[in-house]
Amino acid sequence: MGRPVIAITAETLDKHKGQNSTRYYQVMAKYVAPVVELMGALPLLLPPLGDQLDRDTLLARVDGVLLTGGVSNIEPHHYQGGQSYAGCPHDPNRDATVLPLIKEIVARGVPLFGICRGFQEMNVAYGGSLYQQLHIEADLALHNAVVDFDAPADALYADVHDLHIEPGGLLAKITDGPVQRVNSIHGQGIKQLGNGLTVEGTSPDGLVEAFSVANAKSFALGAQWHPEWKPTQNSMYEAMWRAFADAARSYAATHQR
Numbered sequence: 001m002g003r004p005v006i007a008i009t010a011e012t013l014d015k016h017k018g019q020n021s022t023r024y025y026q027v028m029a030k031y032v033a034p035v036v037e038l039m040g041a042l043p044l045l046l047p048p049l050g051d052q053l054d055r056d057t058l059l060a061r062v063d064g065v066l067l068t069g070g071v072s073n074i075e076p077h078h079y080q081g082g083q084s085y086a087g088c089p090h091d092p093n094r095d096a097t098v099l100p101l102i103k104e105i106v107a108r109g110v111p112l113f114g115i116c117r118g119f120q121e122m123n124v125a126y127g128g129s130l131y132q133q134l135h136i137e138a139d140l141a142l143h144n145a146v147v148d149f150d151a152p153a154d155a156l157y158a159d160v161h162d163l164h165i166e167p168g169g170l171l172a173k174i175t176d177g178p179v180q181r182v183n184s185i186h187g188q189g190i191k192q193l194g195n196g197l198t199v200e201g202t203s204p205d206g207l208v209e210a211f212s213v214a215n216a217k218s219f220a221l222g223a224q225w226h227p228e229w230k231p232t233q234n235s236m237y238e239a240m241w242r243a244f245a246d247a248a249r250s251y252a253a254t255h256q257r
């Protein structure tokens with residue numbers, strides 16, 4: 001059997017705005033590295049093509065989907081969230097690509113792993129909602145909600161708060177203790193949990209930090225933190241990638257192409 005193929009969601013970057021704008025579809029290398037190095041998989045970058053994306057063809061050919069993080073925020077009309085705050089970054093192409101894909105991925109039993117924005121996308125796809133500005137709306141101060149992207153990366157992605165793992169869940173099975181440490185780089189967070197999602201972990205202030213999709217046929221996990229950051233230096237981060245890899249390999253083994 002060959003390597004499993006993992007689709008990785010890209011985001012839109014418009015440079016040189018105005019008359020001569022140039023568009024990039026980009027993925028940060030830290031999301032690709034664990035797919036290649038820990039999962040032994042073939043990464044397939046998925047551009048945010050919206051309606052131009054043939055979802056059937058895509059999902060017939062991949063063995064897993066990774067929903068990446070991203071600086072942009074989901075447009076609040078997707079969760080009846082009212083207006084965005086002034087200057088809020090958005091990526092409507094990505095919303096139009098990823099949000100309609102998520103339930104199809106799960107319905108087919110294709111393994112799914114959502115990180116940060118990807119975790120929020122899963123919540124919204126299942127009918128949940130988000131706090132648009134954690135530090136104002138919910139006074140949840142733990143989360144690096146006002147992110148300084150100019151900070152050195154090791155400081156930005158350092159573990160900053162505890163994660164309390166729900167007993168009996170997917171995360172509890174793959175970790176070696178009920179309290180772990182996680183990093184945190186997000187201004188938004190889960191307000192209302194989506195239908196059919198099971199909480200897997202919370203931060204000390206009660207914010208949902210991880211969930212799985214109840215009754216999914218395969219691995220379907222979302223995490224608010226960044227397990228792609230130096231995963232071999234944190235046993236839980238690494239275990240999450242290994243569990244995703246196991247699911248992708250068993251999916252590949254049972255699906256002839």
Ligand SMILES: N[C@@H](CCC(=O)NCCCC(=O)O)C(=O)O
Pocket residue numbers: 028068069070071072073115116117118120185186187188189226
């Ligand atoms: N924009 C959302 C999601 C946060 C997120 O995905 N952060 C990642 C930033 C860059 C990276 O991928 O490392 C929010 O602010 O909550």
